[in-house]
Amino acid sequence: xxxxxxxxxxxxxxxxxxxxxxxxxxxxxxxxxxxxxxxxxxxxxxxxxxxxxxxxxxxxxxxxxxxxxxxxxxxxxxxxxxxxxxxxxxxxxxxxxxxxxxxxxxxxxxxxxxxxxxxxxxxxxxxxxxxxxxxxxxxxxxxxxxxxxxxxxxxxxxxxxxxxxxxxxxxxxxxxxxxxxxxxxxxxxxxxxxxxxxxxxxxxxxxxxxxxxxxxxxxxxxxxxxxxxxxxxxxxxxxxxxxxxxxxxxxxxxxxxxxxxxxxxxxxxxxxxxxxxxxxxxxxxxxxxxxxxxxxxxxxxxxxxxxxxxxxxxxxxxxxxxxxxxxxxxxxxxxxxxxxxxxxxxxxxxxxxxxxxxxxxxxxxxxxxxxxxxxx
Amino acid sequence: xxxxxxxxxxxxxxxxxxxxxxxxxxxxxxxxxxxxxxxxxxxxxxxxxxxxxxxxxxxxxxxxxxxxxxxxxxxxxxxxxxxxxxxxxxxxxxxxxxxxxxxxxxxxxxxxxxxxxxxxxxxxxxxxxxxxxxxxxxxxxxxxxxxxxxxxxxxxxxxxxxxxxxxxxxxxxxxxxxxxxxxxxxxxxxxxxxxxxxxxxxxxxxxxxxxxxxxxxxxxxxxxxxxxxx
Numbered sequence: 125x126x127x128x129x130x131x132x133x134x135x136x137x138x139x140x141x142x143x144x145x146x147x148x149x150x151x152x153x154x155x156x157x158x159x160x161x162x163x164x165x166x167x168x169x170x171x172x173x174x175x176x177x178x179x180x181x182x183x184x185x186x187x188x189x190x191x192x193x194x195x196x197x198x199x200x201x202x203x204x205x206x207x208x209x210x211x212x213x214x215x216x217x218x219x220x221x222x223x224x225x226x227x228x229x230x231x232x233x234x235x236x237x238x239x240x241x242x243x244x245x246x247x248x249x250x251x252x253x254x255x256x257x258x259x260x261x262x263x264x265x266x267x268x269x270x271x272x273x274x275x276x277x278x279x280x281x282x283x284x285x286x287x288x289x290x291x292x293x294x295x296x297x298x299x300x301x302x303x304x305x306x307x308x309x310x311x312x313x314x315x316x317x318x319x320x321x322x323x324x325x326x327x328x329x330x331x332x333x334x335x336x337x338x339x340x341x342x343x344x345x346x347x348x349x350x351x352x353x354x355x356x357x358x359x360x361x362x363x364x365x366x367x368x369x370x371x372x373x374x375x376x377x378x379x380x381x382x383x384x385x386x387x388x389x390x391x392x393x394x395x396x397x398x399x400x401x402x403x404x405x406x407x408x409x410x411x412x413x414x415x416x417x418x419x420x421x422x423x424x425x426x427x428x429x430x431x432x433x434x435x436x437x438x439x440x441x442x443x444x445x446x447x448x449x450x451x452x453x454x455x456x457x458x459x460x461x462x463x464x465x466x467x468x469x470x471x472x473x474x475x476x477x478x479x480x481x482x483x484x485x486x487x488x489x490x491x492x493x494x495x496x497x498x499x500x
Numbered sequence: 501x502x503x504x505x506x507x508x509x510x511x512x513x514x515x516x517x518x519x520x521x522x523x524x525x526x527x528x529x530x531x532x533x534x535x536x537x538x539x540x541x542x543x544x545x546x547x548x549x550x551x552x553x554x555x556x557x558x559x560x561x562x563x564x565x566x567x568x569x570x571x572x573x574x575x576x577x578x579x580x581x582x583x584x585x586x587x588x589x590x591x592x593x594x595x596x597x598x599x600x601x602x603x604x605x606x607x608x609x610x611x612x613x614x615x616x617x618x619x620x621x622x623x624x625x626x627x628x629x630x631x632x633x634x635x636x637x638x639x640x641x642x643x644x645x646x647x648x649x650x651x652x653x654x655x656x657x658x659x660x661x662x663x664x665x666x667x668x669x670x671x672x673x674x675x676x677x678x679x680x681x682x683x684x685x686x687x688x689x690x691x692x693x694x695x696x697x698x699x700x701x702x703x704x705x706x707x708x709x710x711x712x713x714x715x716x717x718x719x720x721x722x723x724x725x726x727x728x729x730x
Binding site for chain 1: 620623626631645
């Protein structure tokens, strides 16, 4: 499974130059501020917008090629599109909405697969209703089901959660996580919410002003401190895969393990050994030169400074590798070692006299844990 | 209950038949025209729009005169239809239906177009991404979503064509049992000495019919608005 896009398109003064490719299943986030051209990119992949130049390819199928005058019609592209505003057909029942694409697609999913999708989305009891009687979250689940039942080659999600309040988002996010973990389907997920991206995405493409700024794994990209123009929204941080090692319901805490390091978080409902993701924002990390004592923060991790970058607003972004064994880091024998990012003021940095290769302690004020919340 | 004379009952039934045939024949053309006007982007769209609305503005007598020129048995088109298909419009109820259809056509197009323009364009994109081609989309989305507008247009046009007078009397004259519809019967009654009571009865009947038509059409329009809001 792969998508390659290399197009340019001008709308008035706005010019879009998208150039990236994605391989394999999983969720790729198209991340960038509003108006950066994210939706235009997926409209180009879907065929709803015809770019002025370039090439779009999905697996072995060329969907668009300006030079060869190829432009496959939308209905033959086999893309599943979930719009921001659901766009359910108001005159059809939920069931007829769900099967609208399935009926028209020559390559059908098996009946058990179809039933599995309906169960996964928890929409079986809604089948006989009309869209006007559904909540926003339910509408988005039906829209997702409708796209999936059509058996697409790629799923395009255009900010599917942006019209929902936080409670509804929490209701839907687990379904996207299931989708990522269970279906072998590449998913392009447009979002300007870093929390959603950190929680869901495997790959990430950063778009600004119509240009592809960077692309790569979400673990790498979220640690990038150079994506400065987006700083406010981008909110540099660290995403790490972790495992629930043990939990203590009485004390209301859970202990996670990531790369040999134990991290304490508020109690989680999931069983021991569940894989979760933790998201630590750079501004929630403090640096101490000595092992701190008497702090309310639970997590104190020995780390080594491997990079320091001055950023524009009198702050310094400090990259910290787990552990104090600097030799291994120097020798490059620990490439997979997790790297934590801290954002501190230039003044603090000068006061502590921080420098490269120093062994310090990272104090983590708060950790966001994202996991499959359905399994408790 | 008002008791009607056989001639008056003839006029009522003839009116209903002429209006029914006029609306039924014009409806498919109205749907296509409204679709072209609402969704199409083509040169000459403005001119088509103007032509469709012309019968609303033109004096009905002028419409009747134009029909006479176009479809009279000695006019080229009328002569050809008469010789080829044995269709004669002049002095015939089919001519009255043709006049009614043309005069009430704008009412249909306007109502259908309004309901078509109310359809969220994004639904077409969604349907397209799910594999539906243009004809498929027309039958699976456009028609069902515009249905209340189509019904409303048909009812309004039916009510309007029941009242058509000028175009009919100019084009097909006032032949009892053939082209003498309710309005023409009222006109004849008024022209006849002692016909005042008959004229009043028929006028009351006309008012009742028009009122029922408008109420039905309003009900259908309410359904459109309700659906557009959901």
